[in-house]
Amino acid sequence: MQIHEVTEALFSSYGRVVRCPKRLVAPIVEALATKTPLPEATDYVAEEPAVQELAEAKELAPALFGGLPVEFGWCNGHNTRLNCLEYHRSSEFNLGTEDFVLLLARQDQIADGVLDTSDVVAFRVPAGVLVEVYATTLHYAPCHVDPSRGFKVLVALPKGTNGPKPSKVVDALDAELLWANNKWLLAHSESAEAAQGAKVALAGENVDIADCLA
Numbered sequence: 001m002q003i004h005e006v007t008e009a010l011f012s013s014y015g016r017v018v019r020c021p022k023r024l025v026a027p028i029v030e031a032l033a034t035k036t037p038l039p040e041a042t043d044y045v046a047e048e049p050a051v052q053e054l055a056e057a058k059e060l061a062p063a064l065f066g067g068l069p070v071e072f073g074w075c076n077g078h079n080t081r082l083n084c085l086e087y088h089r090s091s092e093f094n095l096g097t098e099d100f101v102l103l104l105a106r107q108d109q110i111a112d113g114v115l116d117t118s119d120v121v122a123f124r125v126p127a128g129v130l131v132e133v134y135a136t137t138l139h140y141a142p143c144h145v146d147p148s149r150g151f152k153v154l155v156a157l158p159k160g161t162n163g164p165k166p167s168k169v170v171d172a173l174d175a176e177l178l179w180a181n182n183k184w185l186l187a188h189s190e191s192a193e194a195a196q197g198a199k200v201a202l203a204g205e206n207v208d209i210a211d212c213l214a
Contacts, residue, residue: 001212003101003122006131011123014104014137018093018130024056025095029128032074032152033097042077042141044155046162051154064093069159076152078144082120082207083191084198085138088182092133093156094142099127100151101143103207107136110201113176115186117204122212130154138186143209158182177201 004010006017028051035050037043051057051072061070082103094102102123109119115138124145125131133139144151163181176199179185186201187194194200 001120001122001207001209003124003209003212006123006125006129008123010121013106014121014123015091015131015133018132020060020130024060025128025130027054027056028060028072028095028154029097032076032095032154036074036076036152038150038152039077042075042079044073044075044141044162046073046155046157047071048073064156065090065158071157071159071161073155073157074153075141075155076150077141078147078150079141080143080208080210080213082117082140082188082202084140084185084187084193085115085120085202086140086179086183086185087138088135088157088161088184090135090158090161090182092139093130093154094125094133095130095154095156096125096127096142097152098149099145100125100153101145101209102131102133102139103143103209104133105138107138109138110186114201114203117188117202117207120207122209145213147213 031050105119142151142153161182177184187198188202188206189200190206
């Protein structure tokens with residue numbers, strides 16, 4: 001699989017690089033680097049106090065979702081596989097302490113409830129660069145570039161996203177994919193999420209970029 005750069009025109013179908021003052025980005029990167037763990041696998045925390053309480057994060061927050069409350073969390077660890085894709089009814093903002101790779105597809109590529117993994121495209125995000133992943137873009141856990149360093153990636157979303165799934169959901173829209181609050185999930189049959197009951201809606205190879213990183 002070719003790994004594209006977020007500076008390429010191709011990325012404009014999936015997201016954009018956000019112009020953001022370094023004075024706001026740098027303290028967030030520093031907090032992620034020094035105050036969050038680096039798991040051997042992959043872990044996610046919706047709200048990280050070390051970031052959430054930064055003056056710079058509070059200043060940035062109103063610009064991200066037009067004044068809606070924002071949760072500043074992280075996804076850290078080591079990963080090279082696709083496993084699942086998710087989407088929200090909102091954009092997601094990511095910012096890494098190291099270069100990392102996003103495996104992305106578009107919601108309009110879902111056909112009859114299934115996405116073919118051959119439609120997945122890989123993009124490298126440079127360390128310290130804030131990117132917006134559009135609401136119509138399917139995404140999931142980042143992948144590392146350097147296995148010795150892993151990844152530590154900011155995940156900024158509207159507050160409450162990825163919380164417990166609503167207890168009562170009308171059978172409409174994409175209800176069969178709803179996995180958590182504001183989180184719709186398409187799982188590959190090989191994923192842990194599929195074993196936990198997530199709908200298997202990814203057809204084809206469970207993409208692994210390990211060989212692309214050599």
